[in-house]
Amino acid sequence: MxxxxxxxxxxxxxxxxxxxxxxxxxYVSIRRLDRAKALLTQGDRSLVDIALALSFSDQASFTRAFSQATGRAPGQYRREFGSRQHDSSPADIRQALPVLA
Known part of the structure; x- marks a missing residue:
């Protein structure tokens, strides 16, 4: 630049x-973490995918940077502020499956 x-x-x-x-x-770090927050609240990507998409070397370095900046782990941030679409409880799965008789 x-x-x-x-x-x-x-x-x-x-x-x-x-x-x-x-x-x-x-500035670049702040922008990367802002993008991470947006991706976490969408909930359709794994933490590894988000880390690699934002050019972190691995999920651990992403988690460390995110936790240091926000005071929360990425998974905790997702649970508090986002909706994880592909994370279903066993009860949700049982309700979605038809009952075989």
């Missing part, structure tokens, strides 16, 4: 922080 703006890395980082309020790295 610095080369596109025709600035050195140092000057770009300073100008970016002054304009946006966060360092470029912090």
């Amino acid at each position: 610095a080369s596109i703006a025709c600035l050195s890395r140092y000057h770009f980082a300073r100008a970016f922080k002054q304009a946006v309020g966060h360092s470029p790295h912090r």
Whole structure:
């Protein structure tokens, strides 16, 4: 980004922080975690898929970053704020299956 703006890395980082309020790295991290929150509330993707889609090296690093930023694990955040469509309880499954006689 610095080369596109025709600035050195140092000057770009300073100008970016002054304009946006966060360092470029912090801004990208915030945006990634905001996207993670949106994907978690949709509930149609696994935690591993979300971690890899957001360019985390693995689910553990995603969970660590998410927990540090929000104070909750991704699964806990999903349970509190989202609806997990493919997670059914055994009672729900029994109700959905026809009774064979």
